[in-house]
Amino acid sequence: MSDSPGNRWHDMGGDVAGPVPGDDHDFALWEKRVDALVILAGLKGVFTVDGLRRVLEDMGEEAFETLTYYERWVAALNQNMLETGIYSVAELGERMEAVRARGTTYAEAADG
Amino acid sequence: MPHDHHDHLSPSGHPYRPDQDTGLTDWQVMEIAIRELMIEKEIVTAAEVQNQIDAMDARSPAQGAALVARAWTDPAFRDRLLTDGSAACAEMGFDVGPMRLIAVENTDSIHNVVVCTLCSCYPRNLLGLPPDWYKSRAYRSRTVREPRRVLSEFGLDLPADVTVRVHDSTADMRYIVVPARPEGTSGMDEAALAALVTRDSMIGVGIAKAG
Amino acid sequence: MDNLAPGTSVRVRAMRPPGHVRTPGYLRGRIGIVERALGPFPNPEQLAYGHAAARLPLYRVRFRMGDLWPSTETPDDTLDAEIYAHWLEPL
Numbered sequence: 001m002s003d004s005p006g007n008r009w010h011d012m013g014g015d016v017a018g019p020v021p022g023d024d025h026d027f028a029l030w031e032k033r034v035d036a037l038v039i040l041a042g043l044k045g046v047f048t049v050d051g052l053r054r055v056l057e058d059m060g061e062e063a064f065e066t067l068t069y070y071e072r073w074v075a076a077l078n079q080n081m082l083e084t085g086i087y088s089v090a091e092l093g094e095r096m097e098a099v100r101a102r103g104t105t106y107a108e109a110a111d112g
Numbered sequence: 113m114p115h116d117h118h119d120h121l122s123p124s125g126h127p128y129r130p131d132q133d134t135g136l137t138d139w140q141v142m143e144i145a146i147r148e149l150m151i152e153k154e155i156v157t158a159a160e161v162q163n164q165i166d167a168m169d170a171r172s173p174a175q176g177a178a179l180v181a182r183a184w185t186d187p188a189f190r191d192r193l194l195t196d197g198s199a200a201c202a203e204m205g206f207d208v209g210p211m212r213l214i215a216v217e218n219t220d221s222i223h224n225v226v227v228c229t230l231c232s233c234y235p236r237n238l239l240g241l242p243p244d245w246y247k248s249r250a251y252r253s254r255t256v257r258e259p260r261r262v263l264s265e266f267g268l269d270l271p272a273d274v275t276v277r278v279h280d281s282t283a284d285m286r287y288i289v290v291p292a293r294p295e296g297t298s299g300m301d302e303a304a305l306a307a308l309v310t311r312d313s314m315i316g317v318g319i320a321k322a323g
Numbered sequence: 324m325d326n327l328a329p330g331t332s333v334r335v336r337a338m339r340p341p342g343h344v345r346t347p348g349y350l351r352g353r354i355g356i357v358e359r360a361l362g363p364f365p366n367p368e369q370l371a372y373g374h375a376a377a378r379l380p381l382y383r384v385r386f387r388m389g390d391l392w393p394s395t396e397t398p399d400d401t402l403d404a405e406i407y408a409h410w411l412e413p414l
Contacts, residue, residue: 007339007348013229013280014349014392015253020265024244030140035241036164037147040156053231054343054371069232069247071139078146083373087149095145106140212361229347256349256402257392276400278388282345283381283405284364 009061030106031070038077047080055079167207171240175206176288177309179238180320181302183215184293190217197288201238208237216279217290218319223270224277225263225316226287227255233281235288239311246315256280266317288314294322327382331357332414335384335406343371346410350402354414355386358403366407380408 027035041047055076056063063072081087102109150156179200183190193200197213213235216224228234229252234242245251255262259276263269270276279287291313297305312318327333337352345367361383365376384406389398 008341011230011348012249012253013227013256013347015249017250017253020245020250020254020262021248022245027241030143032165032168033147033161034143035168036161037143037150037156039168040160040164041150044155046155048370048373050343050345050367050371051373053367056231057343064249068139069244074139074142074146078142081146081150086153086155091149092145095149096141099141099144099148100136104136106136106144109136109141110144229349230345256347257395259400260397272397276388276397278400278402280347280402280404282347283367283407285361285383285405 008057009064010057027070030110034070034074034077038073041077041080046084046086047077051080051083052076168236168240171237173239173309173311173314174306175201175204176235176239176311176314177306178302179204179206179215179288180290180309180314181306183290184305185302190290193290206238208235211235211237212285213238213288214279214285215288215290216277218292218316220292221274222277223263223274223316224279224287224289225255225259226279226281226289227252228281229253229256230280230282233286235286237286238288239314243311263317266312268318289316290314291316291318291320294320296322327357327360327380327408327411327413329357329359333357333382333384333406333411334414336410336412342368344368344410346406347404349391350384350386350404350406353386353391355384355390358383358385361405364407366409381405382408382411384411 038047038052042049052073056072059072059075078092082089082092099109102111147161151158179193182204183193189200192203193215194217197215198208198211200215201208201213218224232242232247234246236242251262256278259278260270281287291309293305294308297308308320308322310318310320313320332354333356334354335346335350335352339348339351359382361381363378364381366379367376369376382405383403386402386404387398388395388400388402391402
């Protein structure tokens with residue numbers, strides 16, 4: 001479905017599509033952590049699942065087709081945290097640089 | 113769901129997993145940074161994040177299967193499950209949090225199947241995280257229009273005299289299908305019956321089969 | 324719209340605003356029957372934008388596949404969805 005103001009890409013019920021894929025995968029630790037942060041942010045009242053969905057929808061169809069599920073979720077979580085003012089863009093940028101400086105693997109970078 | 117991150121520690125003390133020791137992606141950098149900032153801003157604690165992961169890892173289709181097996185063997189419980197799915201989960205000792213669960217029952221004449229066309233709503237607080245195909249464009253798009261063709265791709269061909277009821281999880285409810293109890297299982301106890309109940313049968317793309 | 328009894332015929336409003344809504348496009352303008360009332364739930368169209376949300380009655384509405392997809396081979400199969408009250412017009 002093309003995206004236009006009244007006909008949004010994510011609203012795909014009834015669209016023509018190919019066979020249902022059979023693949024499945026277990027989740028990596030970083031994906032589980034994104035999932036946990038999303039759920040906890042909701043329980044803490046700084047975030048709603050509809051806020052998550054709104055950003056996912058506004059990210060557009062290309063994001064759906066090219067990013068993984070939790071890549072989209074972490075982007076949408078971040079957008080909501082910025083909008084709510086939990087942290088600033090500058091704080092995020094500085095922290096991401098610090099994380100990168102710790103190493104070249106997830107384990108090294110997460111071990112700060 | 114693998115639990116091996118609890119089992120092995122690297123020399124530096126970090127929990128070792130193969131997926132942690134490949135090249136670092138920008139998305140992983142974001143996750144680490146966001147998590148640390150949310151902890152520093154006292155939105156969450158590190159322990160809460162770990163506990164939430166452990167709680168999700170502990171949820172699995174086995175919980176739903178136990179619910180179904182109880183419903184098959186205890187008619188009063190079946191009635192309570194169909195009246196209030198969340199209360200029936202609590203009765204079984206399953207913590208489903210704020211999730212509002214509706215159980216829909218398959219019979220000789222009705223087959224239920226669950227989808228979320230707008231995103232990927234799933235009874236995760238009972239069954240754990242959804243399979244990838246449940247979140248796919250194909251499943252989300254086609255299940256509300258040609259459910260029988262979708263079911264056929266899962267190997268389930270329903271006779272014409274069975275009514276298919278599709279449930280689109282559009283809002284605050286989550287759905288579990290209570291599959292029909294297979295023939296030839298009258299002597300089986302609850303645990304043996306639960307082993308017949310697959311994840312797919314509780315989404316409605318499969319059925320419970322004996323043996 | 325605050326008290327639709329099970330069995331009530333309803334039409335889903337056909338409006339197509341560009342924002343975050345939980346009423347699927349394929350149901351807009353379609354006629355179904357209230358299957359059950361679920362009680363009041365916060366309006367996702369307000370929650371999505373960070374606003375305090377009014378609580379709206381939410382209904383499960385059942386549609387005949389034949390009323391959704393005229394060319395379907397199994398018109399008596401059904402589709403149930405949850406629809407907030409402000410999207411429903413009783414007939």
